[in-house]
Amino acid sequence: MIDEFREGDELIPDAGPPTGDGTATLGDIAFVEGVDPERARAQLADVPWEAGAKKPDPILVATNVVRRFGGLTAVDVDHVEIQRGVITALIGPNGAGKTTFFNLLTNFDSPDEGHRVFKGESIDTVPAHKIADRGMVRTFQLTKSLSKMTVIENMKLGATAQTGESMFKSIFPFLWKGQEAEIEAKADDLLRHFKMDHMRNEFAGTLSGGQRKLLEMARALMVEPEMVMLDEPMAGVNPALTQSLLGHVTGLRDQGMTVLFVEHDMDMVQEISDWVIVMAEGRIIAEGPPASIGQNQDVVDAYLGSSHDSALDLEREL
Amino acid sequence: MDWGAIIETIVRGLIGERFIYFALAAIGLNLHFGYTGLLNFGQAAFMAAGAYGLALTVTSVGPLINDDEGIFQLNISDGWLFVIGVFVGICILPVLLALLMGIPTLRLRADYLAIVTIAIAEAIRIFMRSPRFDWFTGASDGLGGFSGTFYDLSPFDPGERYFFNLFIGNQMFLVIIGWIVLAIGATFCWLLIRSPWGRVLKAIREDEDAARSLGKNAYSYKMQALVLGGVFGAMGGMLRAIGFSLAQPDNFITDVTFFVWVALILGGAGTVLGPLAGAAILYAVLDGTDTFLREAVANDVIPDSIMSGTQVGQVRFMLIGLGLILLAAFRPQGIFGNKEEMALDDR
Numbered sequence: 200m201i202d203e204f205r206e207g208d209e210l211i212p213d214a215g216p217p218t219g220d221g222t223a224t225l226g227d228i229a230f231v232e233g234v235d236p237e238r239a240r241a242q243l244a245d246v247p248w249e250a251g252a253k254k255p256d257p258i259l260v261a262t263n264v265v266r267r268f269g270g271l272t273a274v275d276v277d278h279v280e281i282q283r284g285v286i287t288a289l290i291g292p293n294g295a296g297k298t299t300f301f302n303l304l305t306n307f308d309s310p311d312e313g314h315r316v317f318k319g320e321s322i323d324t325v326p327a328h329k330i331a332d333r334g335m336v337r338t339f340q341l342t343k344s345l346s347k348m349t350v351i352e353n354m355k356l357g358a359t360a361q362t363g364e365s366m367f368k369s370i371f372p373f374l375w376k377g378q379e380a381e382i383e384a385k386a387d388d389l390l391r392h393f394k395m396d397h398m399r400n401e402f403a404g405t406l407s408g409g410q411r412k413l414l415e416m417a418r419a420l421m422v423e424p425e426m427v428m429l430d431e432p433m434a435g436v437n438p439a440l441t442q443s444l445l446g447h448v449t450g451l452r453d454q455g456m457t458v459l460f461v462e463h464d465m466d467m468v469q470e471i472s473d474w475v476i477v478m479a480e481g482r483i484i485a486e487g488p489p490a491s492i493g494q495n496q497d498v499v500d501a502y503l504g505s506s507h508d509s510a511l512d513l514e515r516e517l
Numbered sequence: 518m519d520w521g522a523i524i525e526t527i528v529r530g531l532i533g534e535r536f537i538y539f540a541l542a543a544i545g546l547n548l549h550f551g552y553t554g555l556l557n558f559g560q561a562a563f564m565a566a567g568a569y570g571l572a573l574t575v576t577s578v579g580p581l582i583n584d585d586e587g588i589f590q591l592n593i594s595d596g597w598l599f600v601i602g603v604f605v606g607i608c609i610l611p612v613l614l615a616l617l618m619g620i621p622t623l624r625l626r627a628d629y630l631a632i633v634t635i636a637i638a639e640a641i642r643i644f645m646r647s648p649r650f651d652w653f654t655g656a657s658d659g660l661g662g663f664s665g666t667f668y669d670l671s672p673f674d675p676g677e678r679y680f681f682n683l684f685i686g687n688q689m690f691l692v693i694i695g696w697i698v699l700a701i702g703a704t705f706c707w708l709l710i711r712s713p714w715g716r717v718l719k720a721i722r723e724d725e726d727a728a729r730s731l732g733k734n735a736y737s738y739k740m741q742a743l744v745l746g747g748v749f750g751a752m753g754g755m756l757r758a759i760g761f762s763l764a765q766p767d768n769f770i771t772d773v774t775f776f777v778w779v780a781l782i783l784g785g786a787g788t789v790l791g792p793l794a795g796a797a798i799l800y801a802v803l804d805g806t807d808t809f810l811r812e813a814v815a816n817d818v819i820p821d822s823i824m825s826g827t828q829v830g831q832v833r834f835m836l837i838g839l840g841l842i843l844l845a846a847f848r849p850q851g852i853f854g855n856k857e858e859m860a861l862d863d864r
Contacts, residue, residue, distance in 0.1 A: 307726065331732030343727035345720050346861040347787075355713070356720050359732045363713030366741050370708045379713065404861030422731060 234425075234455035239284030240473050248487035248495075250476075251278040258283040258426055258457050259335075264303055264313030266296075273299045274310070274481045281426075286448065286458040288468040288489070291478035292502050297461045298340060300478065301430055304459075305337045306330050318425070332359055334425035340434055340461075344411040346404025350395060353403050353414055354386035355379070357421025386421060393417045393447065409440035416447060427451055429460035433467055445471050465493070477501065518812045526808040529683055530800035537695035538564075538757040539799070542773075543780040543792030544699075544706055545749030551786035552710060553742040554722035556627050559618065559634030560777045562641050563747040564754025565769035566614050569645065569654075570606025571755050572764035575599060575663035577653050599666035603755070611751035615744040623739045638774065645766040659765030667691075667759050688760070695756050699793070702749060707789045709745075718742055750777075779837070783844065785851025787858075794852050802840065806833040 242255040257280035266274040274296045281287050291297050302308035304315060306327045315322050317335060325333070345353050361382070362368050363375030390396040393413050398406065403414060412432060419427060432448065433441055449471050451458050462468055468475055469489045477485040477492060479501035485492065492498055530536060542560050549555040579598050582589045593601070618637055622629040646657045654660070673679060673686035684692055709715050717738050720728040725735045758764040776799065784795025810829040813819045824832060844851070850859040 305730070307729070326734070328729045328732055328734045331730065336732075337730050339726065339730070343724045343730075345723035345727060347723055347858050348716070348719055352716060352719075356716055356728070356733075357731050361713045364717055364733070366709070366714050366745070369712035369714035370705060372708070372712065375713060402858065402861055418731065 234284040234457075236284045236452050236455060239282060243282060243285060243474055243488065246282075246474075246486075248485075248491050250483045250486050252280070252486050254280040254282040256283045257281060258318060259304065259459070260316045261304060262314050262316075264300070264310045264315065266299055266303055266308065266310045272481055274303060276300060276313075276478075276481075276483055279476060279483055279486075281457065281459055282474060283457050284452070284455060285473040286452050286460070286471055287474045287476060288472035289459060289461045289476050289478060290463060290465065290468055290492075293463065294480075295478040295501070296481040297463070297478050298430060299481075301337075301428065301459075301461050305335065305428055307337070331422050331424070334423075335428065336419040336422040336424040336426075337428035338412075338415045338419055338430055338432065340430040342408070342411040342415050342435075344403040344406065344414050346402060348403055349400050350390065350403055350406070350414060351383070351386055351399045353418050354390060354421055355382050357418040358382040358385070359422055382421075389417045389420055407437070409436040409444070412436055412440075412444060413447070416444075420451075424456060426457040426459065429458065431461055431463075433462065433464060441467070468492075518816050518818065523805060523808045523812060525683065527801045527805040528681075530802070530804040531797045532692070532696075533683070533800070534688060534692055534695060534756070534760050535800050536797050537692065537699055538753045538760070539777055539780050540699055540793045540796035541695075541702060541753030541756065542750045542777045543784070543796050544702055545746035545753070546777050546781050547786060547788075547792045548706065548709075548718075548742050548746035548749065551781065551788070551791070552715065552718045552722060553739055554627060555623075555739060555743060555746075556631035557618075557634045557743070557746070558631050558771075558774055558778075559636075559638030560750045561754075561769040561771060561773040562614060562634070562638035563611050563750030564757065564773065565638075565641055565645070565764075565766070566610035566747070567606045567751030567753065567755035568758035568764040568769070569660070570610040570751065571599075571602040572655075572660040572663045572758060573653070574602035574605045575666075576655075576660045595666050599663070602663065606755045607748055607751050611747040612744050615740070615747040619740050619743045623736055623743070635771065635774075638769070639771065642766045642769055655764075657766060659763050659768075661763045663764070664759045664762040691756065691760055698752060698756070702752065703789065703793060706749075710789060714738075779841065782851055783841070785854030788851070788853040788855075791851055791853040798852070799837075803833060803837060806836050 239256065246252050246254055259281040261276060261279050263278070264274060264276045265272065289297050289301065299308065303310045306315075306322060306325060317333060320333075322330065322333070330336075345356070348356070361375065362378055368374045387396065387399070390399060393416070395410065395413060395417065398410070403411065406414060416429070416432070429448070432444060436444060445467070448458060448460070452473075460472075472489050475487060475489050475492045476483055477495070477498050479497075484497045484501055485495045487495070542564055545563065546557060546560050549557040575598050579593070581587045582591050583593055583598070584590070614637070618630065618634050622633045645654050647654075648656045650656070668675075668687050668690065671687055671690035673689045675686040677686050678684065679686065679689040710718075717728060717733050720731075720733065721735050721738055728738075729735050754769070757768065761768065780795035780799045781792050782795070783799055784791030784793065807829060810819070810824070810832060811826060814821075814824055814826045814829060850856050
């Protein structure tokens with residue numbers, strides 16, 4: 200945690216949100232064809248505020264997903280749909296099973312029961328490493344920047360379908376040099392966008408916590424995803440950098456990407472999400488636009504304990 | 518004191534045949550550990566696979582398929598039999614061995630591979646020692662008689678000494694071939710490591726899940742690295758068997774694996790030149806101190822009250838141990854390693 204207040208963080212706050220005049224210049228790098236974020240958000244207005252609500256244009260659907268660890272049922276989700284082109288937050292108190300559910304959605308863990316459908320195709324039997332090729336990419340709660348690789352190497356790793364990643368082709372540089380140059384150009388574009396180009400050749404291990412989060416997000420975009428899954432993108436980030444990171448997340452949506460992120464800080468969720476899914480004790484207990492969530496009795500109970508009202512009443516009575 | 522003899526052994530250690538065997542094995546281990554993070558404690562098994570792949574093919578299988586009394590009468594010439602043996606020893610046995618070690622363990626945490634490799638290496642050695650299959654494996658006496666074809670190609674006179682009188686004819690030929698193999702191997706490795714393939718290996722070493730989330734099949738890459746590193750180990754083992762003209766189980770004891778590790782750590786894991794420099798320095802120091810101490814004891818520079826001639830062997834290992842402790846304390850990244858990179862481990 201000490202890392203976060205190292206020198207160099209000062210360099211980041213000027214990396215303001217890429218919104219405003221609409222010049223979120225990811226160029227054609229990450230723009231998802233045929234997705235209109237405005238329309239996708241508008242569609243959500245008609246969705247009922249209830250757990251498991253059907254969405255007009257779901258990109259990811261999970262049904263009857265159950266994950267048990269021995270006798271403990273960590274996740275037991277009847278039905279959930281994630282709307283394409285919007286930012287969905289998955290929230291819940293500690294131990295609600297958010298990260299476990301997240302791992303199940305990205306196939307980093309296999310459920311004991313249930314089905315998951317991404318872009319209309321079942322991903323139940325797709326191994327974790329093939330999910331990226333299908334257009335879904337995830338980040339991790341504990342940032343996985345590859346310390347002993349430079350920032351640019353980290354970025355270049357993210358590109359999919361690289362010829363030079365085959366062992367036999369890799370020893371003939373002329374087979375992959377061209378593609379490598381394209382990848383490098385794209386990586387440099389993204390680094391510029393995330394205002395990290397000045398640390399291009401530094402080892403990722405020397406970056407601060409917040410910079411690593413940025414790097415991980417930028418690296419994920421190298422995959423050219425349609426859906427980005429962020430596991431606690433704000434965990435351990437210097438408050439000065441939070442706004443910039445939030446700006447980048449909304450930037451992804453404005454480029455047509457679908458974002459699902461796990462978070463347990465409600466303020467953050469209120470600020471950027473278009474739709475919120477609340478989990479508690481492994482189940483989905485509520486869904487709705489961010490404003491609706493604070494008033495939902497089930498959610499308040501889940502966060503504060505269901506007997507808090509009675510406790511207050513008791514106090515008043517005494 | 519015969520300083521000439523001391524310098525001679527040092528130079529021999531630096532460029533001689535043992536340097537070649539261990540440098541090749543260390544290149545393989547570098548692919549495993551230095552780049553992919555695989556803990557292979559059974560490199561000796563891969564070396565044995567190279568040695569026995571050749572020896573079994575030429576000495577044991579050859580007569581079975583070639584002789585009038587054998588199962589088949591194929592009449593394969595000695596030359597071709599040697600070539601087939603080299604192929605079996607480099608391209609077949611080590612690959613099978615890597616699959617055997619890797620399939621059950623590479624999906625698990627790194628320590629499982631470590632346990633399995635050390636166990637398989639010992640199991641293979643003990644199996645080869647067993648008198649049960651003496652007729653095929655040669656048991657503890659090992660197999661000989663497979664290196665003739667190789668030395669027949671030598672342009673050097675076996676009776677003469679070459680290269681400042683360092684090597685006799687056959688050794689000279691082996692060292693030259695060894696250096697060629699080593700040069701090709703190191704170049705090949707360098708090409709691999711600076712390619713996107715090498716980048717994926719490094720990513721897996723740093724964090725497997727991150728690589729997987731970016732669409733890299735970590736299991737497959739780890740297997741490829743295990744196989745390829747094993748093939749390098751097999752080349753080292755095969756040249757070693759040719760050098761001894763003998764493939765014997767006890768030439769592939771666990772110590773051999775740890776000599777390879779020492780060479781790699783000394784030179785710097787995760788660098789292209791590290792394994793080469795490490796193997797060279799290891800044998801220069803090991804042989805140099807041996808000759809030096811023997812000379813010193815013989816000439817009473819070191820009196821008998823401190824050390825006798827028979828204790829020299831143990832003392833030089835103590836010195837190597839001391840050297841390694843000092844290395845770990847003052848230069849943990851090895852000779853070629855990057856200190857900056859090493860420091861990132863603590864974060």
